[in-house]
Amino acid sequence: MLAVAAPLGLPVPDQPDLGPVSRLICVPDRRHAGNASPGSRLGEEETVTVGEGGSRPRGPTPAPDDWALYRDGRLQPGREYDDAVAAARERQGFVWVRLHEPTGEDVRAVASEFGLHPLVVDDARDERHGTKAGLYDGLVYLVLHRVAYEGEATGVRDAGRLTVFAGPDFAVTLSEGGPDPVPAIVQRLEEQPKLLAHGPAAVLYATADATVDEYTEAAEAFESDLTDIEAAVFDDTSGNQAGRIYRAKRRLLQLRRAVVPLGPPVRTLMQHAPEPVQAKVQQLFQGVGAHLDHVHGQLAAHDDIINSMLQANLAQLSVSQNNDMRKITSWAAIVAVPTAIAGIYGMNFTDMPELHWVFGYPAVMLVMAAICVVLYWNFKRRGWL
Secondary structure, eight states: OOOOOOGGGOOOTTOOOOOOGGGOOOOOOOTTGGGSOTTOOTTOOEEEEETTTEEEEEOOOOOGGGEEEEETTEEOOSOOHHHHHHHHHTTSOEEEEEEESOOHHHHHHHHHHHTOOHHHHHHHHOTTOOSEEEEETTEEEEEEEEEEEOOTTTOEEEEEEEEEEEOSSEEEEEEOSSSOOHHHHHHHHHTOHHHHTTTHHHHHHHHHHHHHHHHHHHHHHHHHHHHHHHHHHTOTTSOOOHHHHHHHHHHHHHHHHHHGGGHHHHHHHHHSOOTTSOHHHHHHHHHHHHHHHHHHHHHHHHHHHHHHHHHHHHHHHHHHHHHHHHHHHHHHHHHHHHHHHHHHHTTOOTTOHHHHOTTHHHHHHHHHHHHHHHHHHHHHHTTOO
């Protein structure tokens, strides 16, 4: 009698003790795969015979577009899903299941099919965790947090998660959010048979590299907006740019929160590659690490630019305020001349010029105007007005 563990920890009646969790592997019995309906798809359930007289419900079979069998780096078309899985288990290639926006039923079906322990699946699917890598009993899983930069008006958008499970004879990708990056990854790998010949490890590498490519695109788009803000800071007619600079700073932090956590998982796969990650792909992960370091350098440079722009903007404001103060002081000095002379006339002296000279009052007005003109010319020459 073959003992089978229920998917995702559901109780299975009348089963023997399966031992410690660390050794628990759920392997569906494929000896009676012929009982399965070849036309079944997601949303339909089948029954797989287990041992003598026993049976258990089997999860829905992925649709034809959701899986593929590869051997020696080449797609193997024209097979049914059960036959493809059986061939992979006989080391005749590997099966790649790729699901976009999977339901809980989809995940349970995949976990049951390939013996993914429920605790591993729960840990990888826990939305409280960000980017991370895990190793478990010959299985490597990688959770990638994707972001996209959609311009200064929208900013940084959470593009979803991409989860990869890689075993000896299978790879499972679960993509959430949009747009779905997996079709582009599939095309990229199928165009490189030598790389795809490394099996599930190639899928692990390609998904990580594609995610870093998205980080690079986001960093370059952010840099373009940063250049516009920098030009506005030194444009005398643009005014105070402090608000735009602080918003750019916040978006840079969002980008760094997505990019920086990928460093430790990549270093883990570079330095302590488990069995499914062959030496060749381990070398490719060194390229991913170098690519990721380049993005880190870009974001660090952007941070320095933002800090410099903030200082420059403050300096611009200080210069502008000084110019305003000089203008105010200059006009106050000009206005002070007629104010002072008019104040003296208001004291009602008996020997005022116009009392004994008919041109006395016009002469005083002319002197006031002359002094104001001289002051204006002097301030203008010094650049205060």
